[in-house]
Amino acid sequence: MKNITFEKYHGNGNDFVIIDSRGNELYKNYKTNKIFDIKNICNRQFGVGADGVIFIEEPNEDNYAKMIIFNSDGSEAQMCGNGIRCLVEYLHVNDSMNNKNIEYKIETKAGLKIAKYINDEITVKMGVPILECQNIPTTIEKKINSIPSHEFIEKDFNNMGYAVGMGNPHLIFFVKDIESIVLSRLGPIFENNELFPEKTNVHFCQILNRDNIK
Secondary structure (H helix, E strand, O other): OOOOOOEEEEEOOEEEEEEEOOOOOHHHHHHHHOOOOHHHHHOOOOOOOOOEEEEEEOOOOOOOEEEEEEEOOOOEEOOOHHHHHHHHHHHHHHOOOOOOOOEEEEEEOOEEEEEEEEOOEEEEEOOOOEOOHHHOOOOOOOEEOOEEEEEEEEOOEEEEEEEEEOOOEEEEEEOOOHHHOOHHHHHHHHHOOOOOOOOOEEEEEOEEEOOEEO
């Protein structure tokens, strides 16, 4: 395998290997010839170490770029909020333009996402949350206030979980004391729960007051 140039970025600690495949055959070669193994690249002991790999491609329409993202297990995701922010930072830093863009329109499998780069901060218009079970996707059938909801029981953990889609699936728990949560144990259990056929991101939240959630 020939040497491949990449850069690594993180958004809120969510880290990604970014490969710019505009003007070259890197993404095409990965898809057709599997010139490298994404699981090996993302391995934190023997590889670069990352939560995922992002390819930047030329857009299909009149937009700035196209984002293709793979999870650390090699599966393709639709999109990721922190990931697209990393991609936009890469574009802003590396693309040689006399006047740096403020707005970046990025094509993703979850549709067109619009990011803005203002005062060194990147925000992304993520769109309306997806609550239709089949589109999250989840096989949860019960809903509370239109949100797919299920009571999860795992040893000493018993709590209502809420499923929401943002181009990829999310499972959200509200707990009284977030410090009591053992993320390394509960996270993988719920990530691979059978109610989520494409796995899911897992969040534990503690409401501090009307204005703040931890």
